[in-house]
Amino acid sequence: MSQQTALSVKDLKTYFYTNKRCNKAVNGVSFDIKKGSTLCIVGESGCGKSVTASTIMQLLPRLSRIEEGSITYNSDAGEIAIHELERDGAEMKRIRGSEIAMIFQDPMTALNPVYTIGFQIAESLQYHTDLNKSQIRARTIELLANMGIPSPEQRVDEYPHHYSGGMRQRAMIAMAMSCNPKILIADEPTTALDVTIQAQIFELMEKLKTENDTAIMLITHDMGVVAELADDVAVMYMGNIVEAGTVDDVLRRPRHPYTKALLESIPVLGRGRSQDIKSIRGATPDPYDRPKGCQFAPRCDFATDACNQMPAEEQLSDTHRVMCWQHEELKQNA
Amino acid sequence: MLTFIVRRLLITLPMMLVISFLVYLGLELTPGDAVSHMIDPEVANEVTPEQLAQLRAAYGLDKSFIERYGIWLVNIVQGNFGHSLSGGVSISAIVLDRLPATLELSVFALLFSTLIGCVLGTISALRRGSATDSTLTVVGMLGVSIPEFFFGLVAILIFALHLNWLPVGGRLMPGDESFIDHLPNIILPGIVLSLMMTAGVMRYSRSAMLDSLSREFIRTARSKGLPEWRINLVHGFRVALTPVVVLIGFRLPTLIGGSVIIEEVFQWPGVGSEFIEAVRGSDYPLVMSIALMSVFAVLMASLIVDVLTALIDPRVRLG
Ligand SMILES: Nc1ncnc2c1ncn2[C@@H]1O[C@H](COP(=O)(O)OP(=O)(O)OP(=O)(O)O)[C@@H](O)[C@H]1O
Ligand SMILES: [Mg+2]
Numbered sequence: 150m151s152q153q154t155a156l157s158v159k160d161l162k163t164y165f166y167t168n169k170r171c172n173k174a175v176n177g178v179s180f181d182i183k184k185g186s187t188l189c190i191v192g193e194s195g196c197g198k199s200v201t202a203s204t205i206m207q208l209l210p211r212l213s214r215i216e217e218g219s220i221t222y223n224s225d226a227g228e229i230a231i232h233e234l235e236r237d238g239a240e241m242k243r244i245r246g247s248e249i250a251m252i253f254q255d256p257m258t259a260l261n262p263v264y265t266i267g268f269q270i271a272e273s274l275q276y277h278t279d280l281n282k283s284q285i286r287a288r289t290i291e292l293l294a295n296m297g298i299p300s301p302e303q304r305v306d307e308y309p310h311h312y313s314g315g316m317r318q319r320a321m322i323a324m325a326m327s328c329n330p331k332i333l334i335a336d337e338p339t340t341a342l343d344v345t346i347q348a349q350i351f352e353l354m355e356k357l358k359t360e361n362d363t364a365i366m367l368i369t370h371d372m373g374v375v376a377e378l379a380d381d382v383a384v385m386y387m388g389n390i391v392e393a394g395t396v397d398d399v400l401r402r403p404r405h406p407y408t409k410a411l412l413e414s415i416p417v418l419g420r421g422r423s424q425d426i427k428s429i430r431g432a433t434p435d436p437y438d439r440p441k442g443c444q445f446a447p448r449c450d451f452a453t454d455a456c457n458q459m460p461a462e463e464q465l466s467d468t469h470r471v472m473c474w475q476h477e478e479l480k481q482n483a
Numbered sequence: 484m485l486t487f488i489v490r491r492l493l494i495t496l497p498m499m500l501v502i503s504f505l506v507y508l509g510l511e512l513t514p515g516d517a518v519s520h521m522i523d524p525e526v527a528n529e530v531t532p533e534q535l536a537q538l539r540a541a542y543g544l545d546k547s548f549i550e551r552y553g554i555w556l557v558n559i560v561q562g563n564f565g566h567s568l569s570g571g572v573s574i575s576a577i578v579l580d581r582l583p584a585t586l587e588l589s590v591f592a593l594l595f596s597t598l599i600g601c602v603l604g605t606i607s608a609l610r611r612g613s614a615t616d617s618t619l620t621v622v623g624m625l626g627v628s629i630p631e632f633f634f635g636l637v638a639i640l641i642f643a644l645h646l647n648w649l650p651v652g653g654r655l656m657p658g659d660e661s662f663i664d665h666l667p668n669i670i671l672p673g674i675v676l677s678l679m680m681t682a683g684v685m686r687y688s689r690s691a692m693l694d695s696l697s698r699e700f701i702r703t704a705r706s707k708g709l710p711e712w713r714i715n716l717v718h719g720f721r722v723a724l725t726p727v728v729v730l731i732g733f734r735l736p737t738l739i740g741g742s743v744i745i746e747e748v749f750q751w752p753g754v755g756s757e758f759i760e761a762v763r764g765s766d767y768p769l770v771m772s773i774a775l776m777s778v779f780a781v782l783m784a785s786l787i788v789d790v791l792t793a794l795i796d797p798r799v800r801l802g
Contacts, residue, residue: 208705237711245708253699261700261718262798263725273707308797324707 154223155332155364156182156205156249161218161232163197163204172436174200176388177218180381182332185362187354189375191411192385193433198368201385202334205366206245207236224248224331247277250325254337256317260309266293267305270324277328292323296353315346319353326357333357336368351378372415376400381468384408387433387444394469404465404476406449443473451475484793491789495782503559506775507552513767564772569764574772578754584654585753589742591669592677596738597731599677600684604727605720607685608692619685626682631741635675635748642671653750672749676741680734687730691723698722725796732788736781 163175175197182188190198203209205220220231222244234241253259261269270289274280280288286305293301296319309317318338325333335354339347355378357363367378375382376396383393384407392405403409410429431448434440440447446456455474464470473479539545546554558565564574607619643651649671695701696719704718746755754773761769 206706208702242708242710245706247708251706253703255699258699259703261704261722263722263796272704272709272713276707276709310798321703324703 152223153183154181155184156223156366157219157221158201158205159219159221161201161204161220162216163200163209163213164216165200165210165213167212170437173388173439174213174436175204178383178385178388178390179218180383180390180393182364182366183380184331184364185358186380187358187365187367187378188381188383189379190366190368190383190385191370191372191375193429194370195433195436196385197388198385199336202251202336202366202368205231205334206249206251207231207234207241208245208251209236222248222332243277246273246325246330247328248330249332249334250328250330251334251336252318252321252325252338255341256314256321257309257341259321260317262309265306265308266312266320270305270320270327273324273327288327289323292327293320296320296323296326297349298323314342315349318342318346318350322350322353322357326361326363329361330363332364332366334366334368337370338367339374340370354378372400372412384411387436387439389444389472391445391473392469392471394466398466398469402469402480404469404471404479405445405473406451406475406479407445409479410448449475451478487793488786488790491786495786498782499779502778503556503775504552506771506778507555510767510771511548559775565768567761567769568766574769577757577769578773578776581752581754581757584751585742585746585755588669588673588676588746588751588753589738591673592680592738592742593731593735595673596677596680596684600681601688601720601724601727603681604685604688605692605715605723607689608696609715611693619689623682623686623689626678627686631675631679632744632748634678635672635745638671638675639748651749654752672745672751675749676738676745679741680731680738683734684727684731688723688727691726692719695719695723721795725792728788728791728795732785732792735784735788739777739781 158181159179161175161178162173165172165174178197178201180188190201192198200209200213204215209215215232218232222229222231224244229240229244231241231244234244260266267286267289270292271285274285274288278285290301290305293305298304298316298319304312304316309320312320321338333354338354339350342350351374354365354367358365367374369375379396381393381395382399383390384399384405385391386407392399392403392408399408400412403412407429410427413427414429429448434444434447442457442459443449443452446452449456453475458474460472460474462470462472463476465476536545544551555565562575564578566572567574567577603619603623607616610616639651642649650668654665654668696715700722701714701718704714709718742753743755743758745751746753747759750756754776758770758773760766761773
């Protein structure tokens with residue numbers, strides 16, 4: 150693994166077993182996250198973005214497990230095969246919070262309402278560092294200050310309900326960053342916030358990325374966010390990464406019909422009201438009753454008979470890859 | 484916090500007034516008055532109406548209802564509840580004499596049910612779906628549906644008469660002095676009294692705990708790499724505690740009601756068994772006074788619960 154890679158996921162499969170049926174929520178995904186860069190994972194609801202994130206942290210519900218594949222974390226002390234670690238074993242618990250940290254969609258519910266913000270940040274420090282009580286407190290206040298929380302000396306002793314939504318997410322980020330993790334996983338961190346706050350949170354994440362060399366995995370629905378923040382992009386559909394590459398690869402030269410459809414479904418600023426915005430036709434299939442071949446075929450304008458078979462992953466350039474039989478077609482089309 | 488308590492007290496006060504009025508009205512509607520109770524039926528025929536009126540005036544009974552209520556209320560606030568009909572002993576003295584036994588029993592039952600209920604409920608929630616969980620659920624269901632006096636009789640039969648482990652009833656044996664001395668006596672009535680509450684607290688803390696464990700802050704705690712016990716107790720149980728304390732507050736009246744029956748079954752010399760004797764002897768002033776004091780106890784308890792809730796839940800303090 151290259152020294153620049155923070156995390157490498159290969160052929161990962163995570164299945165859910167509910168009511169004796171199997172949901173192949175993540176069905177063979179591979180990607181790398183590089184140090185100091187942002188990988189955006191996009192895709193419609195239910196395509197397996199959050200499950201991919203929980204799999205990396207081994208935070209899966211009981212009824213699911215890693216079926217195949219590998220997750221390799223490049224720590225300072227050498228490579229760690231996360232998929233081989235015991236789910237709630239000591240090593241996994243050490244990595245969680247200190248090496249790989251996570252922030253969630255809704256900062257309202259992600260913080261415990263009965264403890265002060267300071268208590269909840271200090272908790273991480275208490276378990277992952279050797280700092281003593283007063284050092285922990287000083288570090289907590291410093292973290293809040295770094296995240297742009299005004300008068301942190303007072304704010305540290307306040308409860309989550311005293312914080313506004315944006316401040317709560319800042320506090321969440323402070324908590325996640327408390328032990329200087331190498332990787333920050335953000336699962337739709339701004340969906341619950343309004344647009345101006347959203348911009349501030351992203352600005353903060355950009356700052357962390359450049360200052361601390363943190364690798365960020367950002368899950369989002371929003372192609373606008375991708376354009377703004379991503380270094381690399383992976384487009385997920387029904388448990389597969391159907392297209393991946395650098396932002397330029399994916400946003401400017403999309404080669405998968407699904408990526409193209411996603412891009413066409415968002416309005417572009419400055420093109421006026423009359424621009425034609427296409428929503429993607431149809432709906433995502435029932436995860437228990439999947440199409441046989443390409444998962445997107447039933448909704449795809451380019452589908453042919455060939456699409457009844459699962460397309461192989463094809464490398465278009467060093468960085469750009471796609472999973473589609475018709476990608477040549479799209480090249481001409483673009 | 485202080486303003487919270489003061490505000491809460493101000494809400495309790497009018498409630499007390501309304502209830503005391505209802506109690507007085509009840510007293511008024513009972514047949515006869517203090518004077519007719521004082522006169523021996525054998526000599527009743529020899530008393531002239533003038534003498535009766537004189538007596539009534541002496542006791543202030545010729546005043547209007549509202550006036551008499553006012554006087555009664557002032558007396559009560561000063562701790563003077565009047566006199567029992569049988570024997571003419573001061574009601575305050577009777578109750579004060581009986582109160583320690585009742586307090587001892589209720590506090591024991593309250594502590595027992597809170598502790599055991601929370602522990603069992605938490606275990607049940609943490610092992611949901613297991614055999615332990617199903618067993619506890621069935622036991623809990625039985626617990627809330629079988630009346631306490633029945634448990635009481637069965638317990639006496641098994642543990643006192645059959646196994647001879649614990650005394651049948653009573654509180655103080657000759658020579659008993661400290662709490663430890665009559666610990667064996669309190670075990671049966673205390674546990675029987677707390678059974679229903681324990682089952683209720685257990686079921687409720689199980690569901691509160693399950694609810695709390697499914698919340699997102701638990702996932703956050705887990706993503707921080709905290710140890711399992713800390714996730715379950717410091718984060719999960721702590722949040723489940725608020726609804727459980729509220730439930731205990733709601734159930735306190737049942738505990739007080741239950742103690743009347745349990746005291747009778749176990750011959751526990753508390754206010755409850757006095758209450759039953761008073762009902763049997765149609766000693767209305769005593770019955771009403773005890774009822775009033777019980778209501779007062781319930782209101783005070785719910786006040787304490789509210790303060791507790793505010794203490795353990797920072798969000799309540801705000802409102
Ligand atoms: N706890 C769970 N139990 C059972 N199935 C689950 C669970 N969590 C996710 N799944 C299934 O896994 C699949 C992927 O879900 P996932 O939450 O990863 O979607 P997502 O891409 O994050 O969607 P969204 O944008 O709505 O967050 C879905 O089919 C979902 O039904
Ligand atoms: Mg999700």
